[in-house]
Amino acid sequence: MAHGMRTDTHTSYVNGRGSWRDNAQRFALLPLRIFLGVTFIYAGLDKLTNSAILHATGSGSIGEQMRGVRDISAIPAMVDLALKNPAGFGYAIAFGELAVGIGTLIGLLARLAAVGGMLISLSLWLTVSWATEPYYLGNDLAYLMAWLPLVLAGASVFSVDAMLAARRRARGGLS
Numbered sequence: 001m002a003h004g005m006r007t008d009t010h011t012s013y014v015n016g017r018g019s020w021r022d023n024a025q026r027f028a029l030l031p032l033r034i035f036l037g038v039t040f041i042y043a044g045l046d047k048l049t050n051s052a053i054l055h056a057t058g059s060g061s062i063g064e065q066m067r068g069v070r071d072i073s074a075i076p077a078m079v080d081l082a083l084k085n086p087a088g089f090g091y092a093i094a095f096g097e098l099a100v101g102i103g104t105l106i107g108l109l110a111r112l113a114a115v116g117g118m119l120i121s122l123s124l125w126l127t128v129s130w131a132t133e134p135y136y137l138g139n140d141l142a143y144l145m146a147w148l149p150l151v152l153a154g155a156s157v158f159s160v161d162a163m164l165a166a167r168r169r170a171r172g173g174l175s
Contacts, residue, residue: 026156026157027157029149029150029153029155029156030157030158032146032149032150033104033105033107033110033150033155034105035146036101036104036117036143036146036147036150037101037102037103037104037105037106038101038105039101040097040098040100040101040104040117040120041097041098041101041102041105042101043094043097043101044093044094044095044096044097044098044099044101045094045098047090047093047094047097048091048094048095048098053065053090054087054090054091054094055086055087055090056085056086056087061086062082062086062087062089062090062093063083063086063087065128066079066082066083066086066089066127067083069127069128069130069131070083072130072131073126073127073128073130073131074126074127074130075126075127078123078126078127079127082127093120096116096120097120099113099116100113100114100116100117100120103116104117104150104155106159106160107154107155107158107159107160107161107162108159108160108161109161110150110154110155110159110161111150111151111154113150114147114150114151114154115147115151117143117147117150118144118147118148118151121140121141121143121144121147122140122144124140124143125138125140125141125143125144128140129141
């Protein structure tokens with residue numbers, strides 16, 4: 001190796017902190033977590049505060065939306081199931097989005113929240129946005145893929161999960 005060539009630029013530690021690359025890796029999923037968390041909280045609250053959407057019939061209702069996509073969805077039977085109780089389905093989606101968004105944003109049961117987000121996005125892709133052409137214009141497929149890194153990695157920084165894991169490690173070290 002040539003004299004003076006540095007090979008530790010990505011793993012060096014200064015004052016007990018990792019290099020910028022180490023920190024970038026640690027925090028890489030945080031913007032995605034914030035975006036998905038805020039977006040799903042907003043989507044849930046938007047449904048719960050919209051006087052029209054959580055009804056079985058009427059303009060802008062979940063029932064009308066579901067009837068409108070039934071014949072163009074990938075799985076019409078899934079839409080039929082929702083149409084048995086459109087308002088109940090609407091509330092389930094709204095509260096599901098809230099739970100997923102809050103869990104993702106604060107990092108509480110983050111992997112489980114991300115699985116929930118994937119399932120909501122998958123169901124919306126297979127029903128509401130299935131017929132969107134070209135496919136990349138439909139946002140539900142992109143959301144489905146955006147959840148995957150969070151399912152795999154969880155929430156390792158600025159999260160309740162990380163805090164609880166640190167407490168468990170500290171208790172284990174004291175024993």
